[in-house]
Amino acid sequence: MRLRDDPDFRRYWLARVLSVTGSMVTYVAMPVLVYRLSGSPFLTALVTALEAAPYLLFGLLAGALSDRWNRRRVMVSADLINAIVVGSVPLAHVLGVLTVAHVLVAAFLVQLVFTFFDGANFGALPVLVGRERVGEANAAVWSVSSLLELVIPAAAGVVLAVLHPASLLALDALSFVASALAIRGIARAMSLPRDGQLPLRPKVLYRDIAAGLRFLVRHGGVRSMTVVGTLQSFGGGGFMALWVVWCDRVLGIGTSGLRFGLVYGSWGIGGLIASVSLPRLLKRMPPARITLYAIPASAVMGVATVYAPTWQLAAIALLCWGSAYVLVIVNSISYRQQVTPEDLLGRVNTAGRMLSWGVGWTAGATLGGVAGGLLGVRPAMAVMAAVGFVAAAFAWLSPLRAIAADARTADLSR
Numbered sequence: 485m486r487l488r489d490d491p492d493f494r495r496y497w498l499a500r501v502l503s504v505t506g507s508m509v510t511y512v513a514m515p516v517l518v519y520r521l522s523g524s525p526f527l528t529a530l531v532t533a534l535e536a537a538p539y540l541l542f543g544l545l546a547g548a549l550s551d552r553w554n555r556r557r558v559m560v561s562a563d564l565i566n567a568i569v570v571g572s573v574p575l576a577h578v579l580g581v582l583t584v585a586h587v588l589v590a591a592f593l594v595q596l597v598f599t600f601f602d603g604a605n606f607g608a609l610p611v612l613v614g615r616e617r618v619g620e621a622n623a624a625v626w627s628v629s630s631l632l633e634l635v636i637p638a639a640a641g642v643v644l645a646v647l648h649p650a651s652l653l654a655l656d657a658l659s660f661v662a663s664a665l666a667i668r669g670i671a672r673a674m675s676l677p678r679d680g681q682l683p684l685r686p687k688v689l690y691r692d693i694a695a696g697l698r699f700l701v702r703h704g705g706v707r708s709m710t711v712v713g714t715l716q717s718f719g720g721g722g723f724m725a726l727w728v729v730w731c732d733r734v735l736g737i738g739t740s741g742l743r744f745g746l747v748y749g750s751w752g753i754g755g756l757i758a759s760v761s762l763p764r765l766l767k768r769m770p771p772a773r774i775t776l777y778a779i780p781a782s783a784v785m786g787v788a789t790v791y792a793p794t795w796q797l798a799a800i801a802l803l804c805w806g807s808a809y810v811l812v813i814v815n816s817i818s819y820r821q822q823v824t825p826e827d828l829l830g831r832v833n834t835a836g837r838m839l840s841w842g843v844g845w846t847a848g849a850t851l852g853g854v855a856g857g858l859l860g861v862r863p864a865m866a867v868m869a870a871v872g873f874v875a876a877a878f879a880w881l882s883p884l885r886a887i888a889a890d891a892r893t894a895d896l897s898r
Contacts, residue, residue: 506659696831754806
């Protein structure tokens with residue numbers, strides 16, 4: 485059965501589309517909201533840092549628990565809780581009591597709850613569609629996500645010219661509710677039976693976490709892609725931390741309007757190209773080789789984006805960067821889901837996300853905010869984007885090179 489003909493995958497896909505739609509609005513509106521309330525580049529950058537900090541603090545715990553709990557129940561509960569958290573921001577705005585602290589706390593809590601959703605989601609997809617179709621399934625989800633990144637930010641940028649950013653967050657709250665309903669309607673199991681599982685105690689939980697970390701560290705391909713992802717996220721986090729300020733002070737396009745939306749949306753075009761290309765690339769080359777080729781391209785285009793002299797050229801460069809950047813991410817996620825045992829899926833994937841997204845993005849966003857105040861916006865962003873070259877050097881010196889060569893030898897011997 486084709487994925488598009490699978491009703492349960494369609495429900496899963498719809499849930500992700502609804503959630504991503506709301507989240508895209510929030511990713512544009514929340515930094516703009518903080519910037520307008522405070523006028524502070526550091527506090528604006530802090531929003532970006534808080535998006536990933538929960539993964540750093542709770543990623544391992546969320547992964548271990550999601551491998552034990554019913555994955556569907558975790559995902560539905562997380563969506564409903566986040567609907568309440570996000571919905572509190574527009575409610576506070578209507579009541580006239582909204583503060584920067586409220587927005588920052590909401591940004592942290594949303595990502596904290598999403599960490600548990602993500603742990604369950606990583607394990608649910610391979611069980612739902614089968615390991616042999618994980619790459620295709622991820623591409624289907626990420627391609628529409630990238631398309632939404634093209635449309636939603638541009639639309640949000642236009643709407644922000646006439647509507648307060650807090651009001652836009654109500655759309656995200658509604659999207660969480662709709663996502664929960666779609667996931668609840670999935671008929672097939674998203675977890676395999678757990679026979680003889682020990683009672684949940686601190687010692688047992690520590691053992692579960694350690695098992696996931698051991699697999700990540702000992703598997704050369706998973707370990708190498710995790711380090712590459714951490715370095716890339718470090719640079720990306722630093723760049724995005726100064727994104728709104730860069731648009732306003734360097735490109736001169738402000739924090740709303742069509743030009744702001746088009747520049748933001750160009751990343752979505754790149755992500756769409758990457759997502760559509762991945763299934764075809766996987767038929768031609770192994771995942772390790774895809775990473776080896778994509779990460780240097782990501783580094784080059786990151787620096788080119790920073791030094792683009794006009795907003796039009798910045799949009800084009802950002803499109804190319806987004807294509808290479810997202811290709812590295814989706815390829816790495818699919819690879820982990822294919823090679824990790826089912827009972828370790830949540831732990832290994834959240835551990836990988838904790839290091840790449842939690843450590844890399846949080847540290848990069850925090851440092852980017854500080855560097856922006858010390859060096860200026862463009863020099864700080866250039867330094868952060870240049871970290872991609874470190875990631876490229878590591879990738880070519882890592883086991884990925886040997887893994888790619890072994891895969892090529894195996895293909896030639898068939």
